Amino acid sequence: MHKIIIAGFGGQGILLMGQIMAYSAMTEGKEVSWMPSYGPEMRGGTANCAVIISEGMVASPVISRPDVLVIMNNPSLYKFIDRVEEGGTVFVNSSLVDVKVERKDVKVVYVRANEDAHELGTEKAANVYMMGAVSKVCGVISPESAHRGIEHGFSSKPKLIYLNKKIFDAAFERF
Amino acid sequence: MARQLIKGNEAIAEAAVRSGCRYYFGYPITPQSEIPEYMSARLSEVGGTFIQAESEISAINMVYGAAAAGGRAMTSSSSPGISLKQEGISYIAASDVPCVIVNVMRAGPGLGGIQPSQGDYFQAVKGGGHGDYKLIVYAPSSVQEAADYTYKAFDVADKYRIPVMILCDGLLGQMMEGVELPPMRDLSALPKKDWALRGWDRNGPRRIINSLRIQPDELERYIDGLYKKYDAIRQNEIEVEEYLCDDAEIILAAYGIVARICKGAILKLRKMGIKAGLIRPITLFPFPEDTFAMHAEKGSVKKFVSVELSKGQMIEDVRLAIGGKKPVAFYGRTGGNVMNEDDVASFIAGGK
Incomplete structure (x- = not known):
């Protein structure tokens, strides 16, 4: 079972990234839940979502201690870092986060998500690039199901599907 | 599908x-x-x-x-x-x-x-x-x-x-x-x-839908x-889920999303050796009184804990259902805050 918290600011595709991961895992026959933070938030405000991917029943959709934490900006690091389970994995978007994780009991993966996604075609896909890294390092979802998730997540913008698959694959290869 | x-x-x-x-x-x-x-x-x-x-x-x-x-x-x-x-x-x-x-x-x-x-x-x-x-x-x-x-x-x-x-x-x-x-x-x-x-087709009695019954006897008959x-x-129509209640010593009562959080807490409590279970009313009216009453009769059940996102509302129906046979504790959050499974587990493990 994976308990994943993805956090950043509005407009980074935080919620979409969580939805794509949940959808992808569902197509593998897994039980999934996706829970957004919802509030009086807007573009530029904070955004986070909790995704659970499990072989069996998902009990609480509320995550107390994530085993995977994805940090897309500075404030999110401070907000969530203490909650990660010992031995968990923290993904840090080092393009935007300028501090290092001090905890020694978690694995930390630094991902130049914005820069690398930009070089691959569009900085807007930093979330999908990050998803590639998470999928590879933690074995959360396979590339095949991630492609299905991307097709579903971008079904209203089909022009973006090819590029996002390419960016996912590039990250999946690199990590 | x-x-x-x-x-x-x-x-x-x-x-x-x-x-x-x-x-x-x-x-x-x-x-x-x-x-x-x-x-x-x-x-x-x-x-x-x-x-x-x-x-x-x-x-x-x-x-x-x-x-x-x-x-x-x-x-x-x-x-x-x-x-x-x-x-x-x-x-x-x-x-x-x-x-x-x-x-x-x-x-x-x-x-x-x-x-x-x-x-x-x-x-x-x-x-x-x-x-x-x-x-x-x-x-x-x-x-x-x-x-x-x-x-x-x-x-x-x-x-x-x-x-x-x-x-x-x-x-x-x-x-x-x-x-x-x-x-x-x-x-x-x-x-x-x-x-x-x-629309009346000029045959049979006219259909009327109305909530005004000005005569006391008529209104009382209607209410009866x-x-x-x-x-x-x-x-x-009563619907209820019992989760790990068979050997439970502490039975949580929760509905809706809180019941899911309680299930997570119960799994943690059982790993700590605390036998907890859950009664989850699916119909809040009609309330599954008999399910609570039946478990309250069991010698193995020590107490009930109602867990809610309120200051304690369903707990009143839980108390009525078990009729004073067992103590009923309460754990809740309000204001839009949501407890997590660790919060519930530590409340129960703390023996409150």
Whole structure:
């Protein structure tokens, strides 16, 4: 079972990234839940979502201690870092986060998500690039199901599907 | 059929359409606005009617009208909006008109906050409007159940000619899970409503739907009849889930999304050697009293703990059901805060 918290600011595709991961895992026959933070938030405000991917029943959709934490900006690091389970994995978007994780009991993966996604075609896909890294390092979802998730997540913008698959694959290869 | 990944609010809306709902009237309010949003697009595809009313009060009265004319009608709102609808709900209940009302609860009292809450339990179960009446109240705890019980609600409403409430919270409304949606109903196969107002054909008695009964004896007879109906509902419609109760020494009582959090806590407690279980009422009215009473009789059960997103509302029904046979503790959060499984587990493990 994976308990994943993805956090950043509005407009980074935080919620979409969580939805794509949940959808992808569902197509593998897994039980999934996706829970957004919802509030009086807007573009530029904070955004986070909790995704659970499990072989069996998902009990609480509320995550107390994530085993995977994805940090897309500075404030999110401070907000969530203490909650990660010992031995968990923290993904840090080092393009935007300028501090290092001090905890020694978690694995930390630094991902130049914005820069690398930009070089691959569009900085807007930093979330999908990050998803590639998470999928590879933690074995959360396979590339095949991630492609299905991307097709579903971008079904209203089909022009973006090819590029996002390419960016996912590039990250999946690199990590 | 393949599962879809959709929000609780969307699951409610689509399940309503599939159950034959063709009339939706509502007014936007967080955290349930996806329901009117979805209905505004979906109902026109199936020849239904969507109206964004000028207020919650007019929305519930539109439901009264559409349902009195025999249609399957629904409204939805969140806590402050549901308060506004109470006059209409009492009228509908006193007219034996079936309909479905969805409350995606947010934190009260007052305008309160927009985060999840279960503070409307009393309002839903004890009668939020005036007079002696009841609603059937379903409390789904997953997106799948949100779909399944909305689908069922229209049938149960028609069967007893009663308003049925789907009581969930902002978290369930906003979260996504995999859902297998029920099949689209054939409207022509639905039972005919020989009481509905379809226009008088100059044969037989005129049909009248009214909640005014000015003669005390007439009104008392009517209320006695309503309560016969509620007795039948108690006989037939109680739904409850028992989770790991067989050997449990501590039994949690929780409904809706909180029951899921409690299940997570129970798994943790059992790893610590504490035998905990859960009784989850799915129908809040009728309340599964017998299930609580049966476990209260067992020597192995030491106590009950009601866990709610309120200051303690369902706990009163838990206490009534177990009749003082066992102590009942309470753990809750309010204001829109949601406890997690560690919070519940440490409360229980702390022996409070």
